[in-house]
Amino acid sequence: xxxxxxxxxxxxxxxxxxxxxxxxxxxxxxxxxxxxxxxxxxxxxxxxxxxxxxxxxxxxxxxxxxxxxxxxxxxxxxxxxxxxxxxxxxxxxxxxxxxxxxxxxxxxxxxxxxxxxxxxxxxxxxxxxxxxxxxxxxxxxxxxxxxxxxxxxxxxxxxxxxxxxxxxxxxxxxxxxxxxxxxxxxxxxxxxxxxxxxxxxxxxxxxxxxxxxxxxxxxxxxxxxxxxxxxxxxxxxxxxxxxxxxxxxxxx
Numbered sequence: 001x002x003x004x005x006x007x008x009x010x011x012x013x014x015x016x017x018x019x020x021x022x023x024x025x026x027x028x029x030x031x032x033x034x035x036x037x038x039x040x041x042x043x044x045x046x047x048x049x050x051x052x053x054x055x056x057x058x059x060x061x062x063x064x065x066x067x068x069x070x071x072x073x074x075x076x077x078x079x080x081x082x083x084x085x086x087x088x089x090x091x092x093x094x095x096x097x098x099x100x101x102x103x104x105x106x107x108x109x110x111x112x113x114x115x116x117x118x119x120x121x122x123x124x125x126x127x128x129x130x131x132x133x134x135x136x137x138x139x140x141x142x143x144x145x146x147x148x149x150x151x152x153x154x155x156x157x158x159x160x161x162x163x164x165x166x167x168x169x170x171x172x173x174x175x176x177x178x179x180x181x182x183x184x185x186x187x188x189x190x191x192x193x194x195x196x197x198x199x200x201x202x203x204x205x206x207x208x209x210x211x212x213x214x215x216x217x218x219x220x221x222x223x224x225x226x227x228x229x230x231x232x233x234x235x236x237x238x239x240x241x242x243x244x245x246x247x248x249x250x251x252x
Contacts, residue, residue, distance in 0.1 A: 034073065076241065083245060084246050131147040147231060216236070
């Protein structure tokens with residue numbers, strides 16, 4: 001397909017529209033690398049300068065992403081999570097057309113970090129059960145969870161998670177499900193904060209991103225209607241794959 005020279009629309013914009021159509025039609029799918037500059041030049045009859053300007057424009061528009069030493073790829077649709085209600089990871093991922101899964105990375109007993117101890121109403125240095133989990137979409141890691149549980153609920157929950165992992169059915173939601181069974185208490189409130197932070201070496205390794213890459217860090221405490229804390233977790237979401245949306249009533 002050759003582009004129209006001496007047209008009112010510049011060549012790089014014609015090429016950009018052609019590549020965008022190929023992406024939207026599924027000819028080039030999300031996550032796939034686009035053809036090389038040479039291939040695009042031959043296909044559309046344009047110079048490398050035109051191709052480079054076009055790719056730069058499509059990267060700036062968010063349709064393409066450059067990956068160092070690998071090439072330029074079509075951006076995958078982001079996971080869009082509604083903040084106006086509690087949404088399961090699996091539901092948000094499935095709604096975006098991906099296959100969700102979760103894996104247990106480790107369980108240990110350790111002194112509660114200051115923020116977790118405060119959230120759970122524990123004394124400084126009191127021990128908690130810490131559960132590390134990762135959630136994936138089509139096998140790619142998207143979110144890392146570090147869950148803090150008091151020993152009385154954490155130990156039996158840990159045993160249940162290990163059993164579920166052995167059977168290939170572990171999920172993030174199982175944690176709260178077992179806490180409810182053990183305590184008989186119902187979760188009714190969620191106190192949650194979000195902030196953008198650079199990925200630490202540990203987070204980068206787990207999420208398979210570069211150290212220092214943008215992640216959305218969340219601290220969440222689940223409470224009963226009377227305000228009794230049930231669980232506290234720290235979560236880290238890939239900034240390049242996640243988006244959070246909230247719908248609110250407008251008032252002046």
